[in-house]
Amino acid sequence: MGDADVVVIGSGASGLSAALLVAEADAKVILFEKQRALGGTSNFFSGTFAVESDMQRERYITYTRDEAFKNIMEFNHWRSNPRLVRAIVDESPATITWLQKQGVVFSDVINNMPDSPRTYHLVKGRGEAAIKAIATRAKERGVDIRLATPAKRLIKQGDRISGVIVEEDGEEKEVRAKSVIIASGGYANNKEWIRKYSGFDLGVNIIPVGNIDKMGDGIRMAFEVGAADEGLGSLELFRVGPIGPEFSMGSQIEIVALQPDLWVDFQGERFCDESIGFYDTLVGNASARYKEGYTYSLFDDTIKQRLIEKGPEKFPEMRPMNLEKEMRAVLDRGTTEFFEAESVEDLAQKIGVNPVVLKASVDEYNQFCVKGHDGLFAKDPRYLRPLKGPKYYAVKARTIFLGTLGGIKINERTEVLDKKGKVILGLYATGFDAGGMYGDSYPIKPSSGLSSAFSLNSGIMAGRNALKYLGNLKK
Numbered sequence: 104m105g106d107a108d109v110v111v112i113g114s115g116a117s118g119l120s121a122a123l124l125v126a127e128a129d130a131k132v133i134l135f136e137k138q139r140a141l142g143g144t145s146n147f148f149s150g151t152f153a154v155e156s157d158m159q160r161e162r163y164i165t166y167t168r169d170e171a172f173k174n175i176m177e178f179n180h181w182r183s184n185p186r187l188v189r190a191i192v193d194e195s196p197a198t199i200t201w202l203q204k205q206g207v208v209f210s211d212v213i214n215n216m217p218d219s220p221r222t223y224h225l226v227k228g229r230g231e232a233a234i235k236a237i238a239t240r241a242k243e244r245g246v247d248i249r250l251a252t253p254a255k256r257l258i259k260q261g262d263r264i265s266g267v268i269v270e271e272d273g274e275e276k277e278v279r280a281k282s283v284i285i286a287s288g289g290y291a292n293n294k295e296w297i298r299k300y301s302g303f304d305l306g307v308n309i310i311p312v313g314n315i316d317k318m319g320d321g322i323r324m325a326f327e328v329g330a331a332d333e334g335l336g337s338l339e340l341f342r343v344g345p346i347g348p349e350f351s352m353g354s355q356i357e358i359v360a361l362q363p364d365l366w367v368d369f370q371g372e373r374f375c376d377e378s379i380g381f382y383d384t385l386v387g388n389a390s391a392r393y394k395e396g397y398t399y400s401l402f403d404d405t406i407k408q409r410l411i412e413k414g415p416e417k418f419p420e421m422r423p424m425n426l427e428k429e430m431r432a433v434l435d436r437g438t439t440e441f442f443e444a445e446s447v448e449d450l451a452q453k454i455g456v457n458p459v460v461l462k463a464s465v466d467e468y469n470q471f472c473v474k475g476h477d478g479l480f481a482k483d484p485r486y487l488r489p490l491k492g493p494k495y496y497a498v499k500a501r502t503i504f505l506g507t508l509g510g511i512k513i514n515e516r517t518e519v520l521d522k523k524g525k526v527i528l529g530l531y532a533t534g535f536d537a538g539g540m541y542g543d544s545y546p547i548k549p550s551s552g553l554s555s556a557f558s559l560n561s562g563i564m565a566g567r568n569a570l571k572y573l574g575n576l577k578k
Contacts, residue, residue, distance in 0.1 A: 117562030118286030124566030137253030174549030179542030289535030290319030308396025333538030334509020340387025344500030
């Protein structure tokens, strides 16, 4: 198999970016990916965060790196690593330019939620196109990409990393390397770790979306050579429903359930200002308070008709023109995730809550709508719309997450730190394997697109700093 200057573990946005950047300096790179395809969850992102990019300047977007840094830190109550956050924010505009040079095409810069800065750089062809472009360039620069070849263990000699053990065709092999970059994508599918670090039961009261076989391999390997941890237990939370084999992702019923109308918990009581649904993290946090793993979105015929005629507030471009047909098909087949009833009391029976409680919740909410003031949770009056019937509907909305947000403790150069705060020489961690970027929550409102940006930017930074480390070894 041969030796390498740098080994990269994982082929998502962070791993491929790191591999390409190192290869651009004519260093020998081997990338190991345990799946049979490239990209992992990075294939699915729609855009990425940056501040002060050329695209933003061309559009007179004045949001600054200083503002972004302060807003991210304040959102996370200063529980993030401020030097790491600053480094990622400062790197972000150059990363957009670098990606464009690799053939990634950006179509626009938008804000995809109310009252948020325009940081979201839309990728033409989504993440899949970005992964293809970076991988193509990486291969052209000589990166040796080994699919279906999982890394198993790191090799450490003294205070530094000297290689990795991989499994190829069922046989373990040793690969010597001067540096290793971990980019294996977190631990979203590891039931034991999710329960241990976040307190949820995977697949029961929290559901991973878009993640396959993310077991924390890179994190485990780093821990085995003495790495410290940071941020374990933090998740990129959201609330989505209905979920099940009878529903496609992004179904029109799902679009309705995301709208800021009336939401109730498993007991039939209203639990939040529903307009927080515009901000994935906020609604994810509100939903995650319920260890049952679900709440309900309610609507009626009048709300249904308004959505068809005028379109939704969240995802306004996705008008549910076939909603009625989709609803009928699901109800005719039978489901435990979507319900229809002739009265509020009947709906309560179907979703398993006390009819008196649900009726009181609907009546109170309707009174707020009449008054034009939400006396409980102070929701913006423009989203106060009563439920009048004649039919009533409930969607079971689940607590989901898109990835894990912590793991290996790193510094602002993505160097892995041991439990005494000392750098483990030659070892770097990126993306969902690294801790320190997010604190307790994903800061979606001030920095939409940050998860993909952290992967991309941390990968580039790891590659650059690995090259510096190689240079120092030669001196």
